Amino acid sequence: MPTARDIMTSDVSCIREQDDLRTAARRMAELGVGSxxxxxxDNRLRGMLTDRDIVVKVLAEGRDPATVTAGELAQGEAVTIGADDDAAEVLRTMGQHKVRRLPVVDGHDLVGIVAVADVARSLPERPVGDLIEAISEHA
Structure with missing residues (x-):
């Protein structure tokens, strides 16, 4: 079974804690990504920022994205997967935490991101279908 390292996207761009959300939104647009x-x-992962976070937690509340930093939206410890964890663990972690993207770490270093699309390209249809169902359930 492939590992997270085998299926991840390794070209990962971080936003710094002190960067404002306008900068983050521009970077997302340039890269064509949603998170x-x-x-x-110290280059250690502090969390994940999504385009939805910017809309719901900043714009919808009337806050100025030029004055809110990415670090203000980092909540607790990010859900991650180890680079050498197998795809079954990727599926379990995504399903358990209801996330569509997992940062991949090797020790403390961020080395990639595994998205649902990466999993879909690498694994048989049934486990991917189960994952989509698990992360799409509403509480």
Whole structure:
């Protein structure tokens, strides 16, 4: 079974904790992505920032994205997967935490991101269908 390292996207761009959300939104647009890892000055992962976070937690509340930093939206410890964890563990982790993207770490270093699309390209149809169902359930 493939590992997270085998199926991840390794070209990962971080947003820094101190960067404002206008900068983050521009970077997402440039890269054509809907989320970015939030990294500290030590290059350690602090959380994930999504385009939805910007809309719901900032714009919808009337806050100015030029004055809110990415670090303000980093909540607790990010859900991650180890680079050498197998695809079954990727599926379990995504399903358990209801996330569509998992940062891949090797020790403390961010080395990639595994998205649902990466899993879909790498695994048989049934486990992927189960994952989509698990992360799409409403509480």
């Amino acid at each position: 970015l890892p939030i990294c500290g000055d």
